[in-house]
Amino acid sequence: MTTRVWVLAIVTLFVGVAAGLASVWLEFAGVRSQFEPHNQPAGAVLSADLQRKGPKVFVVGGPDFGFGSGQRNGSMSHTFQLRNDGDGPLRLEKGATSCKCALSDLKNSELQPGETADVRLDWKLVTIGEQFRQTAEIHTNDPDHPTVVLAVHGTVIDVVRLDPPDLTLSNVAANEGTTRTVGAYGFKIEDLQIVKTEFSNPDTAPFFTLTWRLATAEELQNQKGATCGLLGTLTVKPGLPLGAINQTIQLTTNVAEADKLELSVSGSVISDISIVGPSQFSEQRNVLAFGTVQRDRGAKATLRILVKGPSRADVKLKVRKVDPQDVLAVELDEPHEINAGAVYMHPLNIAIPPGSRLVNRMGTEQAKMGRIVIETTHPDIKTILVYVKFAVE
């Protein structure tokens, strides 16, 4: 009896496991193994194991195609040829492509030994910058090369191009203005001229002037492939209103096949004196929010007062008033020059020393907050107010 039970149990176990395995196999027989060798060089390299039987994929001419150069936004294509150098059927399946590529359908998805299949890759030359590289995958049943990566690469050129294509005027002092340079380059043409200049924003157009001169041979050499060029100077006059700069300058050239060039000019115009600080500081409201400060720990922060404009080197700052004077310790450090005097930075150290008395200046309105008044010798800006929102407990 006992023996019979054990025999029965073992047979049951065997039958059960076999049934389970069979059900799994039936369900996944059509699914390729996930664990094929990957990340191996493929294509032109023959299978390492020359003795191995079965299919072997070979890319005639190599899997990497350099197209040299092509016109931006243009379309190109190349046909790769895959060959079965093995002695068993080679199955091919389209895989993923990068977004600028389209892979043609495989007319022949199973190659007998010696047979070839053509695969066309189409792509559009759209990219940031000049270098272009995109890929497409073909999956095979070659165990040494389960994924063949076809790649195309080259340089994107324009008939005419601006460099840089956009100009940023970060934090331009309202009273100072600024200049920037931009190049317009022609490729495969001999003569480039700007025949018309239009400004998208007529309100601020009077503040911009753009003048051009011929690029020297040395300047042309800096633009790989350029055959002619112009160097432009964009001058921004003082007096732009405070706030964002948003201007697009459309340039019509003498090159018939080229679209209009668009030079985007963005940036901001700020006052000659501005303050920057850590994340607790609101630049828009000039409020330094310490929040609740533990009496025995205190708090401190450094704001940086930036002075620009024609009188920046001569501007002096002085702390005239602090409220509450017995709680806030305020000190102006000596100014530093930034970038050879393009900007002067005056560090303003603000501290609530440990042991300060209890005080609450957490109001939502600036009138209820702590206040620091700074006097300046700037011709237009005589006073700077900094608010400090805090409570000592």
Place this chain on the structure above:
Amino acid sequence: MDHLTCLLAGLRARRSTASPKKRGFCESISPWIPASFCLYGLALAVAAGCSDRPSADARVSASRPESAAASGSSPSPVGNPESVDVKPSAAESGTAGTTTSAGGQAKTGPASDVPPPAPAEQAKKIRREPLFLGWPKPALALYITGRQYGYIEPCGCSGLTNQKGGLVRRYGCKRQLEQQGWQVVALDVGNQVRRFGRQAEIKFQMTAEGLKRMNYQAIGFGPDDLRLSAGELIAITADEGDSSSAFLCVNAAIIDRALMPRYRIIEAGGKKIGVTAVLGTEELAQITSDEIIKQPPEEALREVWPELEQKACDLYVLLAHASIEASTALVQKFSQFDIVVTAGGAGEPTFEAERIAGTGAVMVQVGTKGMYTGVIGLFDDPAQPLRYQRVPLDDRFPDSPEMLQLLASYQDQLKAAGLEGLGIKPIPYPTDRKFVGSEACLDCHEPEYKTWKKTTHAHALETLIHPGERSEVPRHFDPECLSCHVIGWNPQKYFPYVSGYLGVDETPLMHHVGCENCHGPGSAHVKVEEDGGPTEMLNKLREEVTLPLPEAEKKCMECHDLDNSPDFHEPGAFDRYWKKIEH
């Protein structure tokens, strides 16, 4: 069959055949022991056999058939590498929904008039490359990203299944690695944004917050990052008190050198890693802000190297925001670096890490638009101390609810700022004409209007208010989305023209992609048709708003660009798309 069923079946069988005469317990059940035991055992055995089935999560896998390199250890594939069907969108879990803008109520007509958002493409099998084949668990994994260029979500809106990238998946992928017990150190080579202005600042701030939540340990700068205003950069990137920022740069600083760490030492997985970030010479030249203090890259590296060397790290990593050639040259001069992450290269990063000639260093690329992450595994194996895997951030990776919430918060900030707060002001259309809305065309062009009304163009704004995917994040306050979903905006520069859309309530006639998106502003044409005028003027204005079919494709591509509509760029696509709106 489950275990309980087996037992119950045995018991019912016993009950039905049991003699009414009472027996001892053992005598009663003994005839049935073999049968119930067999059934029970059979169920267990079947369960054991079925456990060989690959799980949907693919957390643990079977060993690779030939695994000489792997030394018999199990690989740890991430995500589901199987072919995947396009899934219908479903609201994701997480708290993102709680931050959905309350302003999401559309006033574009009764709900019954609005067709559902464009359905996802018909299910198509997309075979994904398996990842981390043959990898044992690394001592440490470096998780490398960069050049996001403002693409906090996959570029465009042609279906998440078709696209890669985004912070949401980036965190989903990283978390999956960590959940497998990997020690992951995240590094970024910089260029979080590409544009300038208030929206770019908000996006940079939001990205920085996202990188912080993902626990990035070192983040470099790109030239586009350093175009933003100094105040914003300082507030976001400077070290503050006890908390240190992950941002660093050896040769550029904002306003004050003291605010920018030049390197960082990271200890993880039993290893000590020295990391520094550098901007190449060409990239430095792109920075024209007076508030950025710059230094030539080689000079800066020469200055900082003695300090780094004193730290006696196991590994030195250089985040080089420079071209491939410049990055190579830097590492050849400073061959102490073991790994260089370059912002150079085009399009996709290469499949493999590249050995730098004359050095022991390897170089990896990050690609563009944050579509990929690169994972460098560090192993205590002298034969193969380092492995590299390029990881496309495709839809095999789950959405991170935390990042979704951040995306929603970003959209809320755009809403709170409004167009004016973002520094966006309408400018006159080049021809000085004004937009009138598609309803104005109905009087004379009724068949065309009715055709248009049935197309998805006529509901374009609705897809921003109630997106088909990640629907908890409405986007109708985002200028980068609005520009191609409403009337009267420049599609590539993200600003409105005078008389164009300003808001759902403010400009009710400017909703969706209307007639004037393609035919141009119609004010002059409508006026002369209504009020009359000389025939010559009538004809001239009619011609002005006519768009010949050969020119139409170019106009379409102002919005159906490669980012937003890759299918539109396949051969023959325009003809197929035209048939959907033909009029």
